Amino acid sequence: MVKCQVILDAMEHIAPCSLAEEWDNPGLLVGSPAQEIHKILVCLDISEPVLQHAVATGCDMILSHHPLIFHAIKKVRTDLPLGRMLQKLLANNIAVYAAHTNLDIASGGVNDVLAERIGLTELKPLEVTxxxxxxxxxxxxxxxxxxxxxxxxxxxxxxxxxxxxxxxxxxxxxxxxxxxxxxxxxxxxxxxxxxxxxxxxxxxxxxxxxxxxxxxxxxxxxxxxxxxxxxxxxxxxxIESLGRIGLLQKPVQPEEFAEQVRRGIGADYVRLVKAGNKCIQKVAICSGSGAEFIAKASFMGADAYVTGDVKYHDAQQAAGLGLHLVDGGHFATEFPVLESVAVRLTEALKGVRGNVEIITDRESKDFFTIVQ
Ligand SMILES: [Zn+2]
Incomplete structure (x- = not known):
């Protein structure tokens, strides 16, 4: 068991809160730095099933990528999902910590893990923050x-x-x-x-x-x-950045690349916007939701851009720029970071007195499924 503050300090090394975007809400969102922690669940989102999992496995802290609380709360209505979850968290003395855009940006964070899964090397910043x-x-x-x-x-x-x-x-x-x-x-x-x-x-x-x-x-x-x-x-x-741009070992065809991304991130499917037959070697990425950087990726000379949450007109923009686009899904482009965070946090806590067990959510799935 260790004080929650020890976990906060360790996470500050992995993903300093100062890196986060201005509109974001990272850090300790529920609980106290003084409370004792002995088991942590690392997840992407705090949902009812994730919370149930934490309670059932005796976790006293949940470390999520997406902040449970984003905007100012004026009501805690326990008949609505957020209020209900806050009630359950407090009743079970479970602390909640979020590492969001700071984890996207941080070295070794969401984007670096995604780049590794795709097989990119020689990484450089995409959008400097x-x-x-x-x-x-x-x-x-x-x-x-x-x-x-x-x-x-x-x-x-x-x-x-x-x-x-x-x-x-x-x-x-x-x-x-x-x-x-x-x-x-x-x-x-x-x-x-x-x-x-x-x-x-x-x-x-x-x-x-x-x-x-x-x-x-x-x-x-x-x-x-x-x-x-x-x-x-x-x-x-x-230099800190959202997204990365790097190189594949050898040029590949768009379809082959899309399959490489799908396998790398363990997704059931990805969506490919093919912009001609140009081979792909230079690739830009932005985990989660990064359609706003399509023009930037093209301007930086990328042959393809991998992100999530791509809309119709985003696809149209990429095609117009001659940039192949792979929508790997918000969930699937971020989910791989969880294992890495759990491993790095375990490593960071090795030197401290007291044992903390860290488990990773493997049950959560993307909200979207394909019906054909
Ligand atoms: Zn996200």
Missing amino acids: AEEELVKLVVYVPADYADRVRMAVMDAGAGYIGKYSCCTFNVAGKGTFLPLEGTAPFIGRQGQLENVDEVRIETILPAKLEKHVVKAMCRVHPYEEVAYDVYPLKNRGR
Whole structure:
């Protein structure tokens, strides 16, 4: 058993809530961070059967992709589905957590799992939602302490450039200072001008980590007053996006590709909008409901676009652009992420004290079935 807050912290690493779209409602929606959790059910939607499953299997937390509560609630009517489910959740002390667009966007989230199922590599962003703000940190350290301060700053999350870590630049120089009344200097004496061998260490870090990194730096820096500067930067760090664009290993025919998608996501069927006979190698994807990015996918040079919730005029638009379109269904393009979330959460909780069992909903099915 662990505190619910421990699960929230672990999920914040997997899908930070800050990545979510503005209109979204991720995070803890029912329950308290202080409640004890010993079994979690991971699902796409909270429905009556899913809730029944959670109660029957003794789960005290449900982690869903789609938020149970989306808009402000003015009534909790227990004769209507949402009120009835809230009543049952509270009566059974079941907490509810949602990771929605933040899980779509996050690295290793819904879109990355979908891309893997389809067989895409060399993934790039489709629709950029955020670019990480960066700052430069410069600190002056007595030469003997340079290694220690550098390590502390790196351990706190500074020094990443692309796939390189521990990136710093170091210059030796002379530091001067004159301790005034009321000081207790680590080097030198009050009223005496000091001249010290120092190292100027500079590195880069995400702006959101500034306080954390500075705190870690000051903890190991020997000076009473640490001399450091933080500069805003115009360069940007990590790019976050909805959807991905990547490559298949080899070009395939549209029908073959559609079947590859169907098999990959384990759907009963997919719908193909064939835009001519052009082979497919470059593929854009957006899990769930991404018809709004059809033009973007075409503009970025995709041969095909995979998404869900495609309407007639969306298909018409894709065909007009010469972009093959595969509608894999909202449900089927998102469902594969559940196993991955369960595995990653289990992994993230390995280091914490207390056992938590994580199970995945395998019973839910797409609302749509084909009648021929
Ligand atoms: Zn969805």
